[in-house]
Amino acid sequence: MQLFHAGPSPYVRKVMVLLEEAGKTGEIALIDGATAPTAPNEALIAANPLGKIPCLVRDDGPALYDSRVITRYLDAKYGTGLYLDGEAVWLTLALEAHADGVLDAALLCVYEVRMREEAGRSAAWVAGQRGKITRGLDALEARWLDHLSSHVDMGAVAVACVLGYLDFRGEMGGWGDWRDGRPGLAAWGEAFLKRPAMRATAP
Numbered sequence: 760m761q762l763f764h765a766g767p768s769p770y771v772r773k774v775m776v777l778l779e780e781a782g783k784t785g786e787i788a789l790i791d792g793a794t795a796p797t798a799p800n801e802a803l804i805a806a807n808p809l810g811k812i813p814c815l816v817r818d819d820g821p822a823l824y825d826s827r828v829i830t831r832y833l834d835a836k837y838g839t840g841l842y843l844d845g846e847a848v849w850l851t852l853a854l855e856a857h858a859d860g861v862l863d864a865a866l867l868c869v870y871e872v873r874m875r876e877e878a879g880r881s882a883a884w885v886a887g888q889r890g891k892i893t894r895g896l897d898a899l900e901a902r903w904l905d906h907l908s909s910h911v912d913m914g915a916v917a918v919a920c921v922l923g924y925l926d927f928r929g930e931m932g933g934w935g936d937w938r939d940g941r942p943g944l945a946a947w948g949e950a951f952l953k954r955p956a957m958r959a960t961a962p
Contacts, residue, residue: 762829763792763803763814767962769862769924770826771813776916777830779956781837787815797874827855830913841913850906854914857903858921861895864888865924868932889934892925900941907947919957922948927962 764771771792778784792812794800799810806822807814814824815832823829834841843851868888871880899907899918907915922944925937938945951957 760786760818761788761790761816763790763806763812765793765812767927768812769920772920772923772960772962773826773917774813774829774833775960776920776956777833777839777841779959780841781839783837827859834913841916843910843912851912851914854903854906855917857895857898858914858917861892861921862924864891865928865932865934868934869928872931885933892934896937896941896944900944904943904947915951919948919951923952923957923961
């Protein structure tokens with residue numbers, strides 16, 4: 760199999776963390792999938808017409824894209840157990856979607872800086888995205904700490920990838936430190952980011 764990737768992508772990082780946890784990084788060839796909305800990667804588009812990463816090219820079926828689809832597939836293939844069984848899986852999926860929503864907002868803040876000239880940027884748009892980040896982080900502190908503290912699942916991995924990205928792009932995105940005013944999330948996040956799989960995939 761081949762994985763179109765780019766090192767700084769937090770969505771790619773989710774996939775790479777799963778592969779590290781499974782001990783299967785050597786089974787997938789990494790293909791440079793660096794892309795931008797205004798400069799699509801032609802090889803990537805051939806596999807994924809949307810031109811988005813990550814994209815997993817399989818030997819025995821069509822390519823898979825969207826990180827949540829890829830991680831669910833690889834979890835089933837390698838038996839990593841990062842998606843809970845039975846009714847509990849809905850908590851994993853809900854938390855993963857929540858984390859991805861925060862990532863979406865953060866990425867839109869970064870794109871506003873990277874892809875637009877300063878005169879064309881919308882302060883209101885960026886403020887709206889930063890508001891989503893703040894509310895998303897506050898919800899993690901208020902509602903999800905018990906789950907995060909008791910499960911190593913793809914929801915937790917996705918949250919950790921969010922926190923890592925907020926640190927990595929904080930200066931460009933202009934959001935505050937995710938630790939401020941969130942002692943529970945700060946303690947959990949600092950510990951989880953020290954896991955070997957997180958260290959190995961840091962941008």
